[in-house]
Amino acid sequence: MSITLDAKIPSGPIEKKWDKHRFDLKLVNPANRRKYDVIVVGTGLAGASAAASLGELGYNVLSFCIQDSPRRAHSIAAQGGINAAKNYPNDSDSVWRLFYDTLKGGDYRAREANVYRLAQVSNAIIDHCTAQGVPFGREYGGLLANRSFGGAQVSRTFYCRGQTGQQLLLGAYGSLMRQACSGRVKVFARREMVELVVVKGRARGIVCRNLVTGKLESYAAHAVCLATGGYGNAFFLSTNANSCNASAIWRAYKKGALFANPCFTQIHPTCIPVSGTYQSKLTLMSESLRNDGRVWVPKKAGDKRSPDQIPEEERDYYLERRYPAFGNLVPRDVASRASKAVCDAGQGVGPTGLSVYLDFRDAIARDGLDSIRAKYGNLIDMYHHITDEDPHKLPMRIFPAVHYTMGGLWVDYNLMTTIPGLFCLGEANFSDHGANRLGASALMQGLADGYFVIPATLSGYLASEKQEALKADAPEFKEAEAQADARIRKLLSAEGKRTAVELHRELGKLMWEDCGMWRNESGLKRALERIPELREEFHKNVRVPGKNEEFNQSLERSGRVADYLECAELIVRDALERRESCGGHFREESRTPDGEALRDDEKFCHVAAWEYAGEGKAPELHKEPLAFEHCKPSQRSYK
Amino acid sequence: MSGMKLTLKIWRQKGPGAPGELRSYGVQDISPDMSFLEMLDVLNEQLIKLGEDPVAFDHDCREGICGMCSLVIDGRAHGKDSGKTSCDMRMRGYQDGDTIAIEPFRAKGFPVVKDLVVDRSAFDRIMQAGGYVSVNAGSAPEAHSLPVPYEKAEAAMDHAACIGCGACVAACPNASAMLFVSAKVSQLALLPQGGPERARRALSMLEQHDKEGFGNCTNEGECEKVCPKSVKISSIARLNREFLRASVLY
Numbered sequence: 037m038s039i040t041l042d043a044k045i046p047s048g049p050i051e052k053k054w055d056k057h058r059f060d061l062k063l064v065n066p067a068n069r070r071k072y073d074v075i076v077v078g079t080g081l082a083g084a085s086a087a088a089s090l091g092e093l094g095y096n097v098l099s100f101c102i103q104d105s106p107r108r109a110h111s112i113a114a115q116g117g118i119n120a121a122k123n124y125p126n127d128s129d130s131v132w133r134l135f136y137d138t139l140k141g142g143d144y145r146a147r148e149a150n151v152y153r154l155a156q157v158s159n160a161i162i163d164h165c166t167a168q169g170v171p172f173g174r175e176y177g178g179l180l181a182n183r184s185f186g187g188a189q190v191s192r193t194f195y196c197r198g199q200t201g202q203q204l205l206l207g208a209y210g211s212l213m214r215q216a217c218s219g220r221v222k223v224f225a226r227r228e229m230v231e232l233v234v235v236k237g238r239a240r241g242i243v244c245r246n247l248v249t250g251k252l253e254s255y256a257a258h259a260v261c262l263a264t265g266g267y268g269n270a271f272f273l274s275t276n277a278n279s280c281n282a283s284a285i286w287r288a289y290k291k292g293a294l295f296a297n298p299c300f301t302q303i304h305p306t307c308i309p310v311s312g313t314y315q316s317k318l319t320l321m322s323e324s325l326r327n328d329g330r331v332w333v334p335k336k337a338g339d340k341r342s343p344d345q346i347p348e349e350e351r352d353y354y355l356e357r358r359y360p361a362f363g364n365l366v367p368r369d370v371a372s373r374a375s376k377a378v379c380d381a382g383q384g385v386g387p388t389g390l391s392v393y394l395d396f397r398d399a400i401a402r403d404g405l406d407s408i409r410a411k412y413g414n415l416i417d418m419y420h421h422i423t424d425e426d427p428h429k430l431p432m433r434i435f436p437a438v439h440y441t442m443g444g445l446w447v448d449y450n451l452m453t454t455i456p457g458l459f460c461l462g463e464a465n466f467s468d469h470g471a472n473r474l475g476a477s478a479l480m481q482g483l484a485d486g487y488f489v490i491p492a493t494l495s496g497y498l499a500s501e502k503q504e505a506l507k508a509d510a511p512e513f514k515e516a517e518a519q520a521d522a523r524i525r526k527l528l529s530a531e532g533k534r535t536a537v538e539l540h541r542e543l544g545k546l547m548w549e550d551c552g553m554w555r556n557e558s559g560l561k562r563a564l565e566r567i568p569e570l571r572e573e574f575h576k577n578v579r580v581p582g583k584n585e586e587f588n589q590s591l592e593r594s595g596r597v598a599d600y601l602e603c604a605e606l607i608v609r610d611a612l613e614r615r616e617s618c619g620g621h622f623r624e625e626s627r628t629p630d631g632e633a634l635r636d637d638e639k640f641c642h643v644a645a646w647e648y649a650g651e652g653k654a655p656e657l658h659k660e661p662l663a664f665e666h667c668k669p670s671q672r673s674y675k
Numbered sequence: 676m677s678g679m680k681l682t683l684k685i686w687r688q689k690g691p692g693a694p695g696e697l698r699s700y701g702v703q704d705i706s707p708d709m710s711f712l713e714m715l716d717v718l719n720e721q722l723i724k725l726g727e728d729p730v731a732f733d734h735d736c737r738e739g740i741c742g743m744c745s746l747v748i749d750g751r752a753h754g755k756d757s758g759k760t761s762c763d764m765r766m767r768g769y770q771d772g773d774t775i776a777i778e779p780f781r782a783k784g785f786p787v788v789k790d791l792v793v794d795r796s797a798f799d800r801i802m803q804a805g806g807y808v809s810v811n812a813g814s815a816p817e818a819h820s821l822p823v824p825y826e827k828a829e830a831a832m833d834h835a836a837c838i839g840c841g842a843c844v845a846a847c848p849n850a851s852a853m854l855f856v857s858a859k860v861s862q863l864a865l866l867p868q869g870g871p872e873r874a875r876r877a878l879s880m881l882e883q884h885d886k887e888g889f890g891n892c893t894n895e896g897e898c899e900k901v902c903p904k905s906v907k908i909s910s911i912a913r914l915n916r917e918f919l920r921a922s923v924l925y
Contacts, residue, residue, distance in 0.1 A: 089812040104733065105799050107839055108741040124819070160813070167815035169808045169868045171832040178822025196832060202740055203835055210807030217803040225796065248788055277736040311708045316716055317737045418739075421759070424708075424767060487812040535723050537716070581723050587690075587731055587789040590723060 061496030079106030082462025083263030085486025091215030114201025142470020272544020304439030337382030471619025532577030742838030849890030
């Protein structure tokens with residue numbers, strides 16, 4: 037297949053592109069909308085907001101979620117906040133500045149037009165969520181409060197205590213329930229998408245596994261939207277929820293959707309350190325803690341004294357030292373690498389030496405305990421509960437962990453993938469965060485895609501492409517069901533000796549070591565050899581109990597692990613191909629003299645989009661060049 | 676690893692309507708730093724290797740916010756740590772040799788799906804009856820057009836914190852879901868944005884609550900003891916006032 041990547045960026049000045057495009061897009065007459073079936077997979081911020089808004093417009097929406105209720109999608113765990121360019125604090129914020137910060141924060145590996153649109157619609161998101169009854173934090177005057185967040189020098193982050201994702205998701209869920217009540221959205225819970233159905237080159241439906249009965253169910257539609265989140269669980273340990281997975285986008289990839297920038301994975305600097313091999317997930321502590329907490333390690337390597345016994349002059353506040361302008365508020369990738377560097381130098385603390393201190397002592401002395409507790413009380417208590425250490429007395433210990441994936445399915449300006457009729461929203465697509473996402477921007481992007489972008493662009497697709505009627509018993513659906521069934525039978529028939537979780541853990545360790553925070557050619561090449569071996573071991577030696585026709589969580593897990601074992605290889609391949617450092621992707625071979633990430637704009641100022649070439653064949657790389665007209669790439673400096 | 680040995684008595688049930696029973700299992704090498712669900716992971720890994728059916732239990736975020744986990748541990752919904760979900764429980768509170776009983780959330784409105792997994796779709800249907808503000812994307816006024824007093828916003832947030840886990844139902848002798856309903860009704864009654872639909876919301880959510888087979892509140896107070904997000908029973912008092920107010924209006 038020869039593919040030309042056309043991002044379909046509208047012409048005209050960047051400020052007017054989105055308005056012009058919305059005018060140019062064809063519309064579906066309100067009376068005709070109910071004749072269109074639209075599938076939305078996933079009910080996180082992007083999926084729930086998309087399904088609700090499309091229902092509001094009058095489309096006939098089918099919404100699918102993997103949990104028992106749409107309200108439980110992993111967006112719910114986002115703590116810190118959501119960005120918008122309201123400039124309420126009068127600190128010179130603007131759409132332009134949010135655009136600039138996001139593009140720079142992404143290390144100039146995102147599309148200008150997409151990022152500008154994101155900044156442009158950010159304010160409407162805050163208006164809408166407020167109208168939904170999202171209880172944002174407020175000032176005593178009754179107006180909305182803002183906090184600052186990593187990677188920005190203005191306060192533009194709106195929040196609901198430490199539960200912003202929860203409140204925004206419940207807002208979107210409420211709107212979705214309203215549409216479910218009206219009958220315009222039908223919600224299918226406990227369903228996992230196991231195949232994408234492509235008919236005559238267009239996405240026309242999906243096959244799901246009913247997680248309660250095990251039955252494979254087919255659903256037909258005029259368009260399919262995937263809002264299935266990121267693939268961070270390929271690393272086994274991450275801050276993602278257990279059911280977050282790569283399978284939906286992986287199925288789409290194998291049916292012809294290009295996968296863009298898979299190596300752009302984000303390591304979050306402030307997570308609770310790993311404490312044992314049984315650990316099933318890592319818990320994030322909101323990066324808002326870095327507003328008042330100071331990050332440090334002992335100056336002397338191997339210093340085993342209790343932190344309160346280490347005098348001020350023997351502490352290395354390494355972020356403040358290395359980055360005086362941004363200090364503890366440098367972006368996530370920079371903070372994470374700096375932590376790794378001090379731990380590698382033997383200055384790490386805690387039983388494993390793989391953690392650094394995040395200290396509230398000075399903030400408590402300055403603002404008082406009450407004020408600090410008002411801001412971070414729930415996070416402090418959460419830490420205390422998990423670690424049995426009291427952050428009021430001793431500093432927290434933190435370490436970086438996989439948190440978010442900037443890469444995902446390649447989409448054009450309309451959020452459509454390379455398969456016509458297949459759209460991809462939220463974390464599952466690649467489009468807005470470049471090589472590194474700024475804090476409080478994931479919620480913004482998910483909701484921008486769902487509330488404001490897809491309602492406009494989907495009508496453009498539906499109105500311009502006449503499609504014949506299709507039922508879910510068409511041969512293409514039967515064929516897709518058979519493919520899914522064959523994969524399930526293969527897993528169940530292996531009858532080996534190892535569990536899917538064990539093999540997943542092994543994959544995660546390999547990925548963290550060779551394709552984690554620091555990457556180099558020899559490590560990546562090693563990973564490229566080891567992953568296919570592990571995949572073979574998995575299919576030969578996995579043991580999946582029970583049968584398909586029942587509630588079988590082990591079968592669910594093993595299907596996802598099988599896909600991680602393929603997806604991981606693409607992550608590594610992309611990381612090997614991109615011989616530059618940018619954002620969360622750090623290649624040891626590409627550094628500035630003082631050790632910072634060094635981009636290579638001449639060779640790598642592009643989106644790397646991978647095309648599946650078939651079983652056992654190397655995927656084909658396509659490049660979408662990135663042009664920067666408004667925001668000239670510069671060496672990112674937070675010094 | 677200090678390695679505790681524990682005996683688990685776990686409710687096993689093949690499916691809805693199938694007979695169930697408590698079955699005993701042994702686990703060892705349990706570290707005090709483990710979460711309760713990680714301890715169950717250890718058991719399941721062990722069962723898979725023995726060729727037995729692993730224990731089905733709902734879980735997802737494992738950090739106390741998604742509301743998926745739903746265990747009754749030694750007779751108490753979400754276990755003995757107040758203000759915590761099952762996934763947030765740590766093994767620190769147990770000692771070598773302890774026996775722990777683990778059962779599903781039990782209520783007429785929550786039929787068992789398998790083992791420790793129950794069907795809580797009734798909660799979605801209650802929310803469909805009115806747990807929202809009817810506003811379409813694109814139609815909202817500027818966020819600052821409607822100031823909300825700080826105290827009201829904070830109180831609304833206290834109620835909005837509900838994660839919809841259903842522990843309140845599991846703990847209530849009447850299997851009432853009034854705490855769940857009251858949390859949403861109160862959140863939106865406290866905010867001006869919820870004003871226009873305030874009366875209708877209270878009436879229709881309660882009507883659906885009753886239809887789903889949940890019982891009435893008789894002020895037992897068990898719900899607030901187990902609520903992982905510390906939603907207070909005073910929320911139900913507010914719901915009752917909202918109901919009265921609405922009944923007068925309609």
